[in-house]
Amino acid sequence: MNNNSSAMVMLGLEGMAVLAVSEHDGELECAIETTAAIGWCPVCGAIARLHDRRPTWVRDLPAGDRPVTLVWVKRIWRCVHPQCEQQTWTETHPAIAPRASWTERARAHACRRVGRDGHAVAAVAREFGVGWATVMAAVRDHGEPLLQRACPGAAATAIGVDETAFTRANAVRGTAFATGIVDLHRVRLIDVVPGRSRKVLADWLSEQPDVWASAVTVAALDPFRGYGAALSAGLPNAVRVLDPFHVVRLGFAAVDDVRRRVQQETCGHRGRRGDPLYGIRRVLRRGADNLTKHAWARLLSGIEAGDDDGQVAKAWVAAQELHAIYGCRDGSPS
Template identity: 45%
Template sequence: MSHATGCADAPTTADPCSRCDVLVGLDGVHVETVERDAALMTVTVSTTWQLMGCPDCGVVAPSRGRRARVLHDVPHGDVRVQVVWRQRVWRCPEQVCARGTFAEQVPTLVAARGSLTVRAVAWAIGQLRREHATIAGLARQLGVGWWTLWRAVKPQLEHLASEESRFEGVTSLGVDEHIWHHRDPRTRGPKELTGMVDLTRDQHGRTHARLLDLVPGRSKKAYADWLTERGADFRAGIEVAALDPFGGYKAAIDAELADATAVLDAFHVVKLGTQVVDEVRRRIQQDTRGHRGRKGEPLFGIQTILRAGAENLTDRQLARLATAIEADEAHEAVYVAWRCAQDLRAAYRAKSTLEGRARAEKILESFHTCPIPEVARLGRTLRRWREAFLAYFSTERANNGGTEAINGIIELHRRLARGYRNRDNYRLRMLLAAGGLKT
């Protein structure tokens, strides 16, 4: 059963119901009727009469009546909403004018050739950004197809992405790579993308990370070309550039951000230390047992303990660690590697940056001389990155944590969409989701 609402004393557009206009909230038109059933709400709207001249020649044009144009609007709860716009049509009476007939346009209601209301497009963009929605899910709620909605949303996102103002005020920049597809034969181009993230802190010292851009590839060229495109003013404003230990990104920073301080990310450095412990454990396991770890063997039972910070271990876990190390003299190398990894963690966990820097400098002077080859290799790596490694303690603990958080948002939206095949669409969606685009 359908229900129609309206005002008995205002049945025509010449005397519309102002209360319905306010309730429905469609700018530029007046509400004539509202009908609703269990699955659909239909709102019929029109504009008030006005004298209209031909857009080309200006001659007053006689009316040719109206035509019903169906638009898709923001759903009302679980009910889809259709707006039936009784669009006025005129005909130019001038014989030599090439215009012929023309229809009224209400830009606040709908685009010239669109089938979605302006506010439906704005609503969809907001849902994509804030509610982790998908194009397919929003299209179902609006009662349209995937491509219909994306064709309406994409130009808005492209316009926002082209705004150079979103790069203003960036003083701290993070960079990292991620995989946007996994060997999909339908997808062209590199599977790696380089993401640039704004890590600028506010006046209270808090970082509100936002994605600035995604470019194809993982190389010096990919990062350097993007920095070049941003212009000299942008590059001059960057004071801190955080990165993981990848030489390509460091070379791009040295070439394009000569005045910025490159900071090696603490998370990745600690991760390198943990990887060294795993490598030593696996090597000792093979040397002493001739096979990979098996249940019941000493080194197999402490894998998780070796990856944890010493400050997080219980007395029982420490006892298990000691028992496993004492089970074989060769296991002493695993313990030394674990202690080295803990020294690396302790440098970053120090209460003051002066204490942390002192610990870091001690690491630089000692690790490369360690008789355990994996630890010595880590020491040589850190010495190559000496300035970027120590910069953490002179830049108020600048790090790439915000970039990793942005990568988490990107991964979430990629999973929600079940993957992407078009890199341009992927870039726009991730810029919107991760805060780089703001309407």
């Protein structure tokens, strides 16, 4: 095996030959060309003659810890027939897309670094010497087909729907919400759509194939009525359930409601500093298993001083029982 053949094997790009390799400032630069010595006109099929060459620089996979740039010396072909509408054209190769700034295998590797290994997009961009948007384009191009193959449309039998605040409100804009849809059995994200409303979810459901909708038997959601209405119309055969987090939160919200009512009836005003129940409002919203000795003492003292009829205590116990039920796994408390 000669030196050029060895270099071709190390390069690992079929149909590419290595012309030269050099090192500049810790980076490898590899000049390459295709092995095609003859070109054919894509329009009339006639044999072509070499018209010119043009270098193209693209990033490739690192070699060890050194960045690699490929200098592809592209051939520009010209059709031999003067009347052919295709005068000149530039050769292509499947490993490097037209006008690409890096090879397809490098783009696929960047997608794995972000999607599988959990590296930040900015970190991968610095590693390859490309921009943030370039890496994100690779993640979309190579990642979306993987998700479609890994999560076929008809595979989800239980889905979850919830809102997420993507940006918080400030002086110039309001809070921006998005609706997330997940596969509960596979614990995988299905999609994220901008907005939080009945229409947003209903429109998304209407875009799904009938076979997907018919396969969904359970839909978990938060208490937002818009989601419930959209799921009722879009997935009529699915059982709608509240997810445990929101059920428990509703239980502790009920404790707050009882505390406010008892406080108003007892003190004749809304809660303020110095009121026994107002002083333990945050302790009442915590799970009993997370209370310290000091918190327990504050809780018992506040209830004794401000809950004459025991209504707040009963509501708190009920919320704790609800919390304990959802903390059970296989019949045993967690």
